[in-house]
Every structure is written in structure tokens, then in C-alpha cells.
Amino acid sequence: MLTIHGVPLSVHTRKPIVTAILKKLDYTFEVVIPVIPDNPPANWNTLSPTGLIPVLQDGGYTLPDSTAICLYLEKKQPAPAILPDDAKHYGRVLWFDAYAGGTIYRHVVHPLFIQTIVRPNIRKESTDKALVDDVLNNVQPKILNYLESQISGKFLVGDTMTLADIAIVSNFIVYHYMGYRLDAAKYPKLIAYIKGIAATDAYGKALDDERPFVASMGLDRSFFG
Ligand SMILES: N[C@@H](CCC(=O)N[C@@H](CS)C(=O)NCC(=O)O)C(=O)O
Structure with missing residues (x-):
């Protein structure tokens, strides 16, 4: 199961969310609000080296950065594609x-x-x-x-x-x-x-x-x- 850490409102968190929905990949959502001091979970520095959202977890695999996550999801579930062949x-x-x-x-x-x-x-x-x-x-x-x-x-x-x-x-x-x-x-x-x-x-x-x-x-x- 995929877990997306972030805020539903966030420009960058929405990218993997829409990508996961488009590709019919199940995910759960963990709210992390980086602009509010002390809100991030205890292991947040490990999950997100920049402290920014979003971060994806896929089992034991952790990946920060919205573009990296979307490209990972593209490999994991190629259809429908979000990157063209041409x-x-x-x-x-x-x-x-x-x-x-x-x-x-x-x-x-x-x-x-x-x-x-x-x-x-x-x-x-x-x-x-x-x-x-x-x-x-x-x-x-x-x-x-x-x-x-x-x-x-x-x-x-x-x-x-x-x-x-x-x-x-x-x-x-x-x-x-x-x-x-x-x-x-x-x-x-x-x-x-x-x-x-x-x-x-x-x-x-x-x-x-x-x-x-x-x-x-x-x-x-x-x-x-
Ligand atoms: N290159 C990063 C940028 C992520 C980013 O800037 N996220 C914003 C929210 S949309 C954030 O975490 N802001 C909190 C802060 O600046 O402290 C990505 O694409 O994931």
C-alpha cells in the first residue's frame, strides 16, 4: 500500500495524488503540515531530507519530491501514462x-x-x-x-x-x-x-x-x- 505524506491543499502533494488516482493506485494519506512548527512526525527528517512535502512510502521504500514520486508511479503502473512516448x-x-x-x-x-x-x-x-x-x-x-x-x-x-x-x-x-x-x-x-x-x-x-x-x-x- 502506498502512503502519501503531505497536505491535500499543497501544490506539490496534489501531483502524486492525482497521478495515483489516474492510475487507480490505492493510497492512504498522512497529513504533515511543514509550516506549523513541531507538526511533523518524529521520523520526518529521515523521511524528508528537505523537510518539504510530499513524501511517498511504498512498503519499506521512501521517496521525497513530487516529480520523483510521479515518475516512480509511472514505472510502477505505466497505464495510463503521464509521460508521452514521443x-x-x-x-x-x-x-x-x-x-x-x-x-x-x-x-x-x-x-x-x-x-x-x-x-x-x-x-x-x-x-x-x-x-x-x-x-x-x-x-x-x-x-x-x-x-x-x-x-x-x-x-x-x-x-x-x-x-x-x-x-x-x-x-x-x-x-x-x-x-x-x-x-x-x-x-x-x-x-x-x-x-x-x-x-x-x-x-x-x-x-x-x-x-x-x-x-x-x-x-x-x-x-x-
Ligand atoms: N521540489 C519539491 C518541492 C516541494 C515543496 O516546495 N513543498 C511545499 C508545499 S507545496 C512545502 O513543503 N512547503 C513547506 C515549507 O516551505 O516549509 C517537490 O516537488 O516535492
Whole structure:
């Protein structure tokens, strides 16, 4: 049995969850909230060398990092594939996965999450509004324009859901949960794309499963119906 350690809400934890659901792999879930001091289990440093979530356990085998876990699950249960056979498609999927974690999360979703959720709700500190404005006005437009230019159908690469869609959309789930919205006049394809991926069976099930946690955090899931 697979165990995924993390938070249902987390951008990176959602990647192995959607992948496991898509591949019909049974898993159990262990909640670990790294931003809350002393929350991690006693052996957390051994399970997660970075202290970050997610971490997978498969029997005695332990694997951190969302991308490593998704690629492991791809080998364990190849169908349906989240990585294409075609070399160029394969390369593009890995690129979008890297862009999701290294750029969208790191420079947009993570700073917004710290300022919008962690500081006011968990640490009881004030939000740095100038930092939020800088992300929204100066950092995100280049990223959103780029994504808008890359979307030509239901999926980012090829004609089935890949790790690219799983990783990119996971960022925008949290973005919308925090109450931020994309400008429909500027990003119509991106908005339709996010809604389309979120409505697929596997993504929809993952989002349904995280409803109680989202509600308990007082987050806004109105964008997803
Ligand atoms: N490269 C890692 C990044 C994981 C990551 O940044 N996880 C976030 C949650 S989405 C986390 O653990 N944040 C807690 C912290 O920064 O202390 C992966 O893909 O798993």
C-alpha cells in the first residue's frame, strides 16, 4: 500500500495524488503540515531530507519530491501514462513540470500563499501588501502571458493528461483557493484550460477529496463549482 505524506491543499502533494488516482493506485494519506512548527512526525527528517512535502512510502521504500514520486508511479503502473512516448512531447512535459515548480510556484503561488494564508492565518503576522502587489502586477503577467501562448487544446502536450497538466494546474488550484482570479479578457484560454483539467475524472476526484480540508482553512473553491 502506498502512503502519501503531505497536505491535500499543497501544490506539490496534489501531483502524486492525482497521478495515483489516474492510475487507480490505492493510497492512504498522512497529513504533515511543514509550516506549523513541531507538526511533523518524529521520523520526518529521515523521511524528508528537505523537510518539504510530499513524501511517498511504498512498503519499506521512501521517496521525497513530487516529480520523483510521479515518475516512480509511472514505472510502477505505466497505464495510463503521464509521460508521452514521443521524444519532443516528453521533453515538453518535463519542461512544464519544471516551470510549474521552479517558476510558477516559486515566484507566484508560494509568495502569495505565505502572505495570504501562512502569515495572517497561521503565524498571526501581517500581510506584506507591497509584496503581494509586486507578484500580481510585476511577476505574474510574464508567466500568464507565456502560458496563454502555449495552450491550443484541452491538454498542454498531446491529447491526454500528462504530468505537465497535473503540475501546472495544481498551482492554479491553490491560486484560486486563495481568492485570486485571472483576468478573463487577457487569459481566456488559460482559464478554460484550468477548468477543463480540474473537471477531468482524476483531478475532480482529488479536488473532491480535499474539500473538507479546504473548508476547514476557510478557502474559496467557488471557481471550481
Ligand atoms: N521540489 C519539491 C518541492 C516541494 C515543496 O516546495 N513543498 C511545499 C508545499 S507545496 C512545502 O513543503 N512547503 C513547506 C515549507 O516551505 O516549509 C517537490 O516537488 O516535492
